Amino acid sequence: MELNRAVAENIKRIRKSKKLSMERTAAxxxxSRSMLGQIERGEANPSVAILGKLAAALKVPAEVLLENDDFETLLLSRELDNKPQRLDGGKAVLRPSFSYDDTTRQETFFLDLYISARYAPEPSVPGCVCHATLLAGTVALNAEGQAFQLLERDALRFAADRPYFFENMTNATARLLLIYQYLK
Known part of the structure; x- marks a missing residue:
């Protein structure tokens, strides 16, 4: 949803939930009441100062007025549409599953580790957490200064803003699902 429309709907919804008239909220x-009406209809683009005044009048944080919850729950990601990245001399393949989404603050990848493959990415941005689930094989995972051995269907959450690596421990391909969550 367009941000202007989201702001308009948020203000109107919050105002009504607090049982405030347009006149009272504007005051x-x-x-002006006409300005508030234009904002609620999505006809006016309110300044930051006006958003701050409206947030104070509605007794909500200003960022609540900017929330855009027009989140589409149904989204198909086809493997053929996602270009893989070959790493570690081609022994590791990182394939995006879902690209970064502002609403969920997540992105997901499939990681295939062929025999003797190692995947050691650069640390992510501060506050990033990785949820790693092993779908097949056995993998050594070093994260937050600790060593783990993941077996099929094991999952581990760790800080991805520090050094970490995955290493295939078997003579078969290991496959992981990586979900990166960017905390606020």
Missing amino acids: IAGV
Whole structure:
């Protein structure tokens, strides 16, 4: 949803949930009723100052007025549409599953580790957490200064903003699902 439309709907929804009239909200915020009406209809693009006044009048944090929850739950990602990245001399393949999404603050990848493959990416941005689930094989995972051996269907969550690596421990391909979550 367009941000202007999301702001309009958020203001109107919150105002109504607090049982405030447009007149009363406009008076508390110190804006004209016509301006508030234009904002709620999505016809006016409110300044940061006006958003701050409206947030104070509605007694909500200003970022709540900017929330855009027009999140589409149904989304298909086809393997053929996602270009893989070959790493470690071609012994590791990182394939995006779902690209970064602002609403969920997540992105997902499949990681295939062929025989003797090692995947040691650069640490991510501060506050990033990885949820790694082993789908097939056996993998050594070193994260947060600790060594783990993951067996099929084991899962581990760890800080991805510090050095970590995966290493295939068998004579078969190991496959993982990696979900990166970017905390606020």
